[in-house]
Amino acid sequence: MSAYRSGMVALAGRPNVGKSTLANALSGVHLAAVSPRPQTTRRRIAMAVHGDDWQAVLLDIPGFQTPRDGLTRRMQATVDDTLADCDAAVLMLNAEEAVGGGDRYIAERVVASGLPVIVVVNKCDVGDPGAIARAVALAAEMVPRFHAVHPVSALTGDGLEALRASLPEVLPEGPAYFPEGIVTDQSPDEVAAELIREQALVRLRQEVPHSLAVQVDDITPTRGGGVRVEAVILVETESQKGIVVGKGGAMIRDIGTAARKALAVAWGYETHLDLFVKVRRRWRDDESMLDRLGV
Numbered sequence: 001m002s003a004y005r006s007g008m009v010a011l012a013g014r015p016n017v018g019k020s021t022l023a024n025a026l027s028g029v030h031l032a033a034v035s036p037r038p039q040t041t042r043r044r045i046a047m048a049v050h051g052d053d054w055q056a057v058l059l060d061i062p063g064f065q066t067p068r069d070g071l072t073r074r075m076q077a078t079v080d081d082t083l084a085d086c087d088a089a090v091l092m093l094n095a096e097e098a099v100g101g102g103d104r105y106i107a108e109r110v111v112a113s114g115l116p117v118i119v120v121v122n123k124c125d126v127g128d129p130g131a132i133a134r135a136v137a138l139a140a141e142m143v144p145r146f147h148a149v150h151p152v153s154a155l156t157g158d159g160l161e162a163l164r165a166s167l168p169e170v171l172p173e174g175p176a177y178f179p180e181g182i183v184t185d186q187s188p189d190e191v192a193a194e195l196i197r198e199q200a201l202v203r204l205r206q207e208v209p210h211s212l213a214v215q216v217d218d219i220t221p222t223r224g225g226g227v228r229v230e231a232v233i234l235v236e237t238e239s240q241k242g243i244v245v246g247k248g249g250a251m252i253r254d255i256g257t258a259a260r261k262a263l264a265v266a267w268g269y270e271t272h273l274d275l276f277v278k279v280r281r282r283w284r285d286d287e288s289m290l291d292r293l294g295v
């Protein structure tokens with residue numbers, strides 16, 4: 001009988017390559033926010049992939065970036081701390097875009113970490129065969145000792161079975177970190193904040209996504225066996241507040257309805273959501289606010 005294997009696996013890559021989509025797909029629960037806006041992920045989310053005699057704890061983290069305010073400084077620190085303290089790394093490339101300087105920089109950091117590396121070329125459902133082949137060849141050049149390379153589509157699921165099968169190969173012997181049936185380290189407040197923010201991001205454009213945060217004030221059980229979530233969407237200016245509220249409150253209603261549904265799916269019980277919008281100027285540089293938001 002072989003020993004149980006387990007470990008932490010960092011998902012490293014440029015913003016928007018599909019790290020959170022992959023974490024959701026492999027763990028089987030949609031808990032990490034996914035959106036077309038870069039820098040969707042702001043804090044580390046652990047999501048477990050349970051195998052028969054192994055467990056990989058995927059660490060979904062922000063994309064690598066140059067920090068420009070208090071928020072992005074903390075995000076980049078999360079990336080660095082995670083790489084310094086995990087058992088393996090997945091380097092994600094995007095078949096839809098040419099491999100560039102950003103990818104090379106991340107690859108160097110991942111190689112320097114000395115961790116076993118699995119390279120994932122994502123978005124193969126939209127990348128043409130030439131682009132996929134080029135990404136694979138460049139991966140071999142950037143990470144000469146990679147453990148495996150997997151062309152996948154985190155969106156359609158193509159290639160994910162083979163990727164899943166190679167996860168235990170890079171894990172050391174160790175105990176199960178999460179009991180069967182438990183997938184994440186996120187509290188209900190954190191899950192709610194993440195999924196509400198996701199629904200706001202997929203509907204908003206330009207500077208609003210970067211200026212937006214969600215603070216969950218209360219989650220209380222309801223008589224029917226469900227929960228009521230009370231949350232506030234924070235933005236930085238009155239005009240952003242107007243955009244998030246929308247004409248006659250249409251936008252905030254849409255965000256609320258979609259988030260309530262996503263939370264009911266994630267938790268498996270009925271969810272009510274009371275959602276408000278408030279202006280909180282310059283919260284991205286307010287250290288105590290960042291502490292409160294858990295970034």
Ligand SMILES: Nc1nc2c(ncn2[C@@H]2O[C@H](COP(=O)(O)OP(=O)(O)OP(=O)(O)O)[C@@H](O)[C@H]2O)c(=O)[nH]1
Nearest residue numbers: 015016017018019020021035039040041063154155
């Ligand atoms: N066509 C296609 N789109 C994908 C795939 N994977 C992710 N996407 C899309 O790419 C966008 C970014 O996905 P995310 O999972 O949020 O990317 P991320 O790497 O976590 O981004 P950050 O958190 O901002 O660093 C979303 O619009 C996804 O739907 C894929 O395999 N194929």
Ligand SMILES: [Mg+2]
Nearest residue numbers: 019020040041
């Ligand atoms: Mg993400």
